[in-house]
Amino acid sequence: MERFLLSLITGIFIGGTAGYLGTLMLSKKMVLVAGPLGHLTLPGIALALLYGFDISLGAFPFVILGIILIWIFEMRTKLSMEALTAIIFASGVAIAFLFLPIEQAETALIGNIAKVGFTDALLVSFLCLLLFLIIKKIYSKITLINISEDLAKSEGVEVKKYNLLYLGAIAIIVALGVKVVGGLLIAALVAIPAATSRNLSKNLFQFSLLGLLLGAASSLSGILLANFLNLPAGPLIILTATFFFLISLVFRRG
């Protein structure tokens, strides 16, 4: 019972923060970046599983590597994001399964939140809270940069500094998110609540708040369902999020 509560708290914090950050990533198709990043964490997760240390800790250096790769690809070559996704996806999965025993693949691919302990839950909650405050602080500036980088620069916004903070936040949420939903589904954890929120929101305030609430609600109901049906939580969280999205299509505004 205590384990269950801990996984519930961890899931809600990570889901909510991912949903909130997702509302910034939805414009300019930044959510596409979460896909390759998630896949690239797989070798890190594999290492963590083999040597028995924290999954997020294993994933983190690979996310950083991914962000550097994306930065180099985007800035230095004219390769499309789709090609990039394909290349990174393939390499991430391939490297992971070179040395990860297939029995442990499930945790890497779709997460395993039931493994969360007390210190874990505490640390995750604290990190999510900190992340939330950072995102809140940079939210309007990143929104302006999303609308137009030139417009932001003409207003004297230090675009590079804010982008760095923003990418840092993405890195942390991906590394934390793989705990809950695994390397394959992390992009969905970021993208779906935000997309649902966009269907229902009239303004930025509603958009960001609903993104957070829907992310948290998806995690909450997914984990509850998983416990009830005795199925893995990761896929159920994403499916609940998808379910909310489908409902939002009915109530869609303009």
Added chain:
Amino acid sequence: MIKEAETVLKVKNLNVVFDNTKIIENLSFEVKKGDVLTVLGPNGAGKTVLLKTLLGVLPHEGEIKWEKEIKIGYVPQRLPFIKDIPISIEEFLKLKEASKKEIKEIFNSVGFKESPAFFQKKKIGELSSGQFQRILVAWALIGNPDILLFDEPTTGIDIGGEETIYTLLHRLWEKGNLTILLVTHDLSVVLKFSNFVICLNKCPICRGAPKEVLTPEILHKLYGEEVKFYEHHKH
């Protein structure tokens, strides 16, 4: 035009190179306080690049000297990504740290007749292109700028709306100490609205009072074969 007005912007031997292609070559000009200066040129002539360079967004060679502590209002050509974001007019203008009071005043001056309280809550994505362009002008006016940099004011606007934007700009210009620098490919804009024109197609081709310098020969040189010298009829 006011004689011996102070210079607000001085550009000398400006060169902008992008991906090994020269976009702007050896451009020099001055803008005096109260000027309405138009940079005229065909698509791809480097007009938007010029504005961005003046704003300090793009790297360049040569000298760009703004008057000390000048406040610049920039009206971009379009903001394609804004329709992806659910954001109200009020929230958009607040990204520029405008107070409620200032937003209200600017709403009046850009001529929105709709009930402000209701209208400010409206989603940007739901605006007509004419309304959106006026919001962009409102954006630029926040902070009481000394000079407006305006990128292709006609784009995407029907003639009626276009007419309103120019009357609006003219009204704003008459009212205060506003200096306006706009870039366009639209000849009628220059003839109707500005007191100084620079023709640009990568390198400067002509400069001076529009009616004097925009001869058929110059326009031929600027645009190629097809252009005739005419004024758009009024609607």
